[in-house]
Amino acid sequence: MVLRVDNLDTKELDKKDLTTLHPWEYLEYRGTGGRTFIEKSKGIYLYDKDGRKLIDGPGGMWNVNIGHGVDEIADAVSNQIRTMSYASPFTESTSVRAIFAERIAEYAPGDLKRVFFTSGGSAAVDSALRFVMFLNNVRGLRNKKKIIGRQDGYHGSTYLGASCSGKERDKNNFDFASDIVHHISAPNPYRKDDSVTLDEFCDAKVKELEDKILELGPENVAAFIAEPILASGGVIVPPKGYHKKTSEVCRKYDVIYISDEIVTAFGRLGHIFASEKYFDFTPDIIVAAKGITSGYVPCGAVLISEKLMAELDNKERVIFSNGFTDSGHPVAMAAANASLTYMEEHNLLEHVQEVGPYFQEQLRTLEDLPIVGEVRGEGLMAAVECVGNKDKKDPLNLSYEIGSRINEHCQDLGLIVRPLFSTCVMSPSLIITKSQIDDLVGILRKGIVMATEDIKKEGLY
Ligand SMILES: Cc1ncc(COP(=O)(O)O)c(C=O)c1O
Numbered sequence: 312m313v314l315r316v317d318n319l320d321t322k323e324l325d326k327k328d329l330t331t332l333h334p335w336e337y338l339e340y341r342g343t344g345g346r347t348f349i350e351k352s353k354g355i356y357l358y359d360k361d362g363r364k365l366i367d368g369p370g371g372m373w374n375v376n377i378g379h380g381v382d383e384i385a386d387a388v389s390n391q392i393r394t395m396s397y398a399s400p401f402t403e404s405t406s407v408r409a410i411f412a413e414r415i416a417e418y419a420p421g422d423l424k425r426v427f428f429t430s431g432g433s434a435a436v437d438s439a440l441r442f443v444m445f446l447n448n449v450r451g452l453r454n455k456k457k458i459i460g461r462q463d464g465y466h467g468s469t470y471l472g473a474s475c476s477g478k479e480r481d482k483n484n485f486d487f488a489s490d491i492v493h494h495i496s497a498p499n500p501y502r503k504d505d506s507v508t509l510d511e512f513c514d515a516k517v518k519e520l521e522d523k524i525l526e527l528g529p530e531n532v533a534a535f536i537a538e539p540i541l542a543s544g545g546v547i548v549p550p551k552g553y554h555k556k557t558s559e560v561c562r563k564y565d566v567i568y569i570s571d572e573i574v575t576a577f578g579r580l581g582h583i584f585a586s587e588k589y590f591d592f593t594p595d596i597i598v599a600a601k602g603i604t605s606g607y608v609p610c611g612a613v614l615i616s617e618k619l620m621a622e623l624d625n626k627e628r629v630i631f632s633n634g635f636t637d638s639g640h641p642v643a644m645a646a647a648n649a650s651l652t653y654m655e656e657h658n659l660l661e662h663v664q665e666v667g668p669y670f671q672e673q674l675r676t677l678e679d680l681p682i683v684g685e686v687r688g689e690g691l692m693a694a695v696e697c698v699g700n701k702d703k704k705d706p707l708n709l710s711y712e713i714g715s716r717i718n719e720h721c722q723d724l725g726l727i728v729r730p731l732f733s734t735c736v737m738s739p740s741l742i743i744t745k746s747q748i749d750d751l752v753g754i755l756r757k758g759i760v761m762a763t764e765d766i767k768k769e770g771l772y
Pocket of ligand 1: 432433434467538571573574
């Protein structure tokens with residue numbers, strides 16, 4: 312049976328939708344409708360139930376990297392299902408999995424050549440953290456278990472991953488592993504004191520990590536986890552050299568550096584992995600997901616260095632008892648292989664390197680608008696932050712979500728925005744052209760102007 316939705320009106324769909332609890336749902340607004348039902352997608356566009364064409368500004372969730380509706384992925388996935396739909400990763404292996412693992416290991420920096428597959432990003436983060444603790448137990452370092460994360464970081468929705476995240480807004484009413492996980496501040500140059508240079512600011516942030524390791528005791532600190540660019544924390548790009556220097560601090564104290572590349576891997580910055588190619592450092596572990604299959608099928612991966620693995624290989628009576636029914640699922644592997652092949656055959660990395668600067672440049676023209684404090688980003692990921700006062704850089708009336716208002720106007724004009732409080736995130740599919748970037752920026756400008764008029768009328772600005 313083909314599921315038909317065109318005979319249902321939005322009210323009926325809203326009612327059915329109430330059966331689900333959405334991620335990050337504001338419970339006070341449950342049942343009030345307002346969600347756009349997306350029913351089709353192609354290229355950089357989504358189409359809603361009424362056939363309205365919308366640019367997918369956030370590229371799904373920064374994951375639809377090769378664009379929507381690619382036939383090669385549909386064929387690879389359906390062929391895989393017809394040929395062999397599932398085999399246990401605990402006891403068997405599959406050629407799609409072995410081939411994909413080797414392909415991404417070739418792209419990985421340094422000696423990060425051992426790949427563990429998961430069912431998504433959070434599971435990859437959790438597996439990386441569990442791996443680190445497991446490793447330290449095997450090494451006999453039973454106290455070396457503490458993890459350092461950063462404010463404004465995001466590392467997923469498992470208990471440990473969420474504990475490593477540092478977004479204040481997400482801390483309400485949940486419990487966290489606060490005995491294990493500790494935080495340092497985010498390296499956000501926009502909010503640095505004007506009296507310090509960028510280099511001084513960077514050094515202070517690196518020192519903060521070292522101080523935190525010394526405060527906790529190096530013998531107790533297992534890992535530092537960081538996104539190369541803090542993504543949903545507001546696309547915070549650290550000063551040049553930050554990752555290299557923090558990775559050196561980690562090495563000095565035998566602290567494992569986990570680079571959370573769940574957003575940045577698979578092309579968003581013009582490279583399959585950004586840590587080495589874009590940020591000039593080699594972590595000990597990389598976690599990836601999202602763009603690994605371009606969002607067609609859920610999948611995640613942990614890439615571990617041979618150096619760490621060497622401490623574990625051929626250990627008697629040691630089992631790495633961590634894994635998922637869907638670790639390296641053949642359908643996910645088929646989608647991942649096909650997505651990577653598509654990227655290679657269509658030179659998408661080179662395309663991002665070419666259009667990325669144009670995307671950033673065009674978005675930065677929005678800084679002339681009175682409520683836009685800063686436009687920042689790299690490659691094809693960016694954020695437009697709205698402020699109440701450009702000099703004071705105060706986030707625009709935090710209780711009032713300007714981002715949602717901009718999104719509403721932009722959707723009426725043909726663009727989906729991902730609002731994060733007073734910040735709008737843009738991370739379109741990597742296939743976006745320069746003229747499509749012009750469309751996106753043009754609509755966003757209009758949406759911001761309209762939202763500004765609203766809040767002026769309502770006396771909020
Ligand atoms: C940097 C980062 N890490 C981890 C995750 C969690 O991944 P998932 O939602 O696939 O579990 C996300 C998701 O947005 C992310 O942005």
